[in-house]
Amino acid sequence: MGNNVLRLEHCTMQFGGVVAVDNFSMEVNEHEIVALIGPNGAGKTTAFNFVTGVYEPTNGKVFFHDELMVANHPAGKMKKLYKGDPDQICEKIVRKTPDQITKLGIARTFQNIRLFKALTVFENVLIAKHMHAKSGLLKTAMHLNYREEIQMRKEAMELLEMQNLAAYRNDIASSLPYGQQRHLEIARALATNPTLLLLDEPAAGMNPQETDELAAFIKKTKEDFNLTVFLIEHHMDLVMGISDRIYVLDFGKMIAHGLPADIQNNDRVIQAYLGVEENA
Amino acid sequence: MKKSTKTLFNIIAVSIILAILIFLEMNKRKFSYDISIIERSMIYAVAAVAMNLTNGFTGLFSLGQAGFMAIGAYTVALLTIPVEARAGVFYVTGMNEFLSKIELPFIPALLLGGLFAAILAGLIGIPVLRLKSDYLAIATLGFSEIIRSIIASPQLNMITNGSYGLKKIPRFSSIFVPIALCCLCILIIVLLINSSYGRAFKAIREDETAAEAMGINLFKHKLTSFMISSFFTGVAGGLLASYMGTIDSGTFKITLTYDILLIVVLGGMGSVTGSILGSFLVTAGREWLRFFDQPLKVGNWQVPLFRTGFRMVVFSVLLMVVVLFYSKGLMGSKEFSWEGLVRFFKNLFTRKQKLNGGVSNGK
Numbered sequence: 103m104g105n106n107v108l109r110l111e112h113c114t115m116q117f118g119g120v121v122a123v124d125n126f127s128m129e130v131n132e133h134e135i136v137a138l139i140g141p142n143g144a145g146k147t148t149a150f151n152f153v154t155g156v157y158e159p160t161n162g163k164v165f166f167h168d169e170l171m172v173a174n175h176p177a178g179k180m181k182k183l184y185k186g187d188p189d190q191i192c193e194k195i196v197r198k199t200p201d202q203i204t205k206l207g208i209a210r211t212f213q214n215i216r217l218f219k220a221l222t223v224f225e226n227v228l229i230a231k232h233m234h235a236k237s238g239l240l241k242t243a244m245h246l247n248y249r250e251e252i253q254m255r256k257e258a259m260e261l262l263e264m265q266n267l268a269a270y271r272n273d274i275a276s277s278l279p280y281g282q283q284r285h286l287e288i289a290r291a292l293a294t295n296p297t298l299l300l301l302d303e304p305a306a307g308m309n310p311q312e313t314d315e316l317a318a319f320i321k322k323t324k325e326d327f328n329l330t331v332f333l334i335e336h337h338m339d340l341v342m343g344i345s346d347r348i349y350v351l352d353f354g355k356m357i358a359h360g361l362p363a364d365i366q367n368n369d370r371v372i373q374a375y376l377g378v379e380e381n382a
Numbered sequence: 383m384k385k386s387t388k389t390l391f392n393i394i395a396v397s398i399i400l401a402i403l404i405f406l407e408m409n410k411r412k413f414s415y416d417i418s419i420i421e422r423s424m425i426y427a428v429a430a431v432a433m434n435l436t437n438g439f440t441g442l443f444s445l446g447q448a449g450f451m452a453i454g455a456y457t458v459a460l461l462t463i464p465v466e467a468r469a470g471v472f473y474v475t476g477m478n479e480f481l482s483k484i485e486l487p488f489i490p491a492l493l494l495g496g497l498f499a500a501i502l503a504g505l506i507g508i509p510v511l512r513l514k515s516d517y518l519a520i521a522t523l524g525f526s527e528i529i530r531s532i533i534a535s536p537q538l539n540m541i542t543n544g545s546y547g548l549k550k551i552p553r554f555s556s557i558f559v560p561i562a563l564c565c566l567c568i569l570i571i572v573l574l575i576n577s578s579y580g581r582a583f584k585a586i587r588e589d590e591t592a593a594e595a596m597g598i599n600l601f602k603h604k605l606t607s608f609m610i611s612s613f614f615t616g617v618a619g620g621l622l623a624s625y626m627g628t629i630d631s632g633t634f635k636i637t638l639t640y641d642i643l644l645i646v647v648l649g650g651m652g653s654v655t656g657s658i659l660g661s662f663l664v665t666a667g668r669e670w671l672r673f674f675d676q677p678l679k680v681g682n683w684q685v686p687l688f689r690t691g692f693r694m695v696v697f698s699v700l701l702m703v704v705v706l707f708y709s710k711g712l713m714g715s716k717e718f719s720w721e722g723l724v725r726f727f728k729n730l731f732t733r734k735q736k737l738n739g740g741v742s743n744g745k
């Protein structure tokens with residue numbers, strides 16, 4: 103257990119009376135690629151959102167590198183509405199804003215791509231370097247931080263080159279082909295120097311060939327940047343191909359977890375997915 | 383276009399502008415009207431560029447321009463009116479004992495005016511900027527009106543001279559003073575926008591959630607942008623005080639904010655050169671259209687509509703037309719460049735040709 107990168111303990115997230123994630127515990131270990139799967143509306147994105155500080159969980163603890171990063175318990179109106187496990191009420195409250203969590207080393211992409219649309223590809227990546235800048239406002243505003251600025255630009259450019267996006271550097275982000283936008287979003291996340299990378303449906307909207315390339319790309323990126331990867335995905339080929347372990351959510355509850363081979367043959371998972379598989 | 387060509391163009395443009403300014407300065411008497419239009423345009427340009435910093439580049443919607451300008455203007459006025467002249471200005475109630483002895487040179491007074499505006503912006507921003515962005519517009523609008531009524535209130539007669547206003551504010555000694563100061567202010571804002579902080583502001587404008595995920599502290603950056611913008615709005619107010627020589631609370635009605643907003647929208651949200659262009663067009667345009675306000679006779683026929691107030695109607699219609707054809711303002715979010723200018727004229731030319739071609743084909 104010593105090499106936990108991310109650990110969730112009894113996390114429940116409610117929107118009013120709706121339980122989006124129900125008493126979910128899980129862990130992601132160093133250098134693993136772990137997948138979170140489940141039908142639409144199962145609560146996967148919600149789990150990402152309370153890990154990254156976009157939401158506060160209604161109850162539960164989130165540890166990052168074995169340090170308590172986020173913790174909450176039902177309060178106020180939620181006390182009555184709470185439908186999670188009453189025996190697992192977390193005592194402490196720890197809050198972090200998304201920017202603080204990013205600074206700790208968790209980077210993410212979004213299910214609906216969220217690029218800085220009107221800015222250039224280069225600027226999109228360069229912005230991620232801002233939080234590491236040490237020069238003060240006055241120095242930066244008067245452009246007296248040129249050493250730092252040159253370093254930031256160099257790092258951003260290197261990243262674009264590694265991601266084969268250098269050719270697009272001066273293009274407006276929203277003008278990129280869809281697949282490249284997804285790539286850019288990953289490049290931008292990497293620019294924050296994370297140790298843990300969260301990917302929310304990175305293959306959504308990609309054709310089979312692009313999906314195959316993405317799988318190879320995720321594996322390679324993991325090695326190159328010495329990362330741990332936690333991803334949500336619907337493309338079963340991709341998930342089964344690259345994941346070390348898989349967690350399955352259905353209606354907010356974890357219905358299975360284990361190795362890809364086990365999940366593939368798990369009856370409950372097949373049942374939960376049946377409708378989705380047919381549609382897809 | 384080559385870099386050297388561009389530099390050459392820039393040098394020529396700056397030289398021409400300087401030559402015009404020197405010429406105007408040497409013939410001050412004759413061109414006092416044109417000088418005053420240029421000065422007012424430049425001062426409005428500072429306020430507009432500052433507004434663009436929050437509204438165009440950071441995606442905040444602040445409507446406190448008149449209030450912050452009032453703070454700057456009253457600070458400059460109270461600190462620079464010569465001590466000897468103060469008894470005359472405060473002829474009704476006299477001036478506050480302590481204040482009446484403090485006199486500062488223009489520049490320190492101007493900086494202090496900006497500083498007070500920035501501090502007030504901080505006091506508004508700290509509670510409000512934690513909320514959704516929409517609240518800022520309401521809060522600043524309210525603040526602006528409160529400042530105006532405080533200034534006009536009889537209880538403050540000994541400080542602000544209440545509704546009597548302030549007179550005898552020292553005027554600019556030459557056209558170069560306001561122009562240089564305005565250029566400096568705009569330059570500083572441009573440098574900020576092009577720095578790492580400026581990129582962070584733009585990221586917030588584009589997508590707050592994504593900006594936060596990039597490690598940008600929303601509250602801190604919004605507050606920074608808002609306070610810096612308000613500082614320069616205050617400075618613009620201070621410049622306006624010196625430009626006008628006489629101010630009262632009526633100078634800083636909400637219409638002043640709308641004027642600045644109009645300039646920003648007309649020039650293009652997110653374009654500094656657009657704001658400067660808009661500022662000259664709006665300020666000068668208003669003056670050029672003055673003949674609509676005078677009765678006009680063609681032969682013996684008195685042309686209807688030509689009377690006081692008609693100018694503003696024409697002005698508003700023109701604006702609507704511009705906004706209809708250029709929905710993102712004249713410059714959009716682009717900046718002026720020589721290439722852009724060349725392209726603009728080329729397009730104009732080819733479009734005309736096409737139009738002509740179209741007509742002849744129709745026959």
Ligand SMILES: Nc1ncnc2c1ncn2[C@@H]1O[C@H](COP(=O)(O)OP(=O)(O)O)[C@@H](O)[C@H]1O
Pocket residue numbers: 117120121122140141142143144145146147148149
């Ligand atoms: N901000 C929100 N407010 C209310 N309900 C929400 C919100 N976000 C998600 N939900 C609900 O939570 C459930 C899980 O959603 P989500 O996590 O997006 O699912 P998934 O990513 O697995 O498709 C859904 O029923 C959804 O409607």
Ligand SMILES: [Mg+2]
Pocket residue numbers: 146147148213
């Ligand atoms: Mg989702």
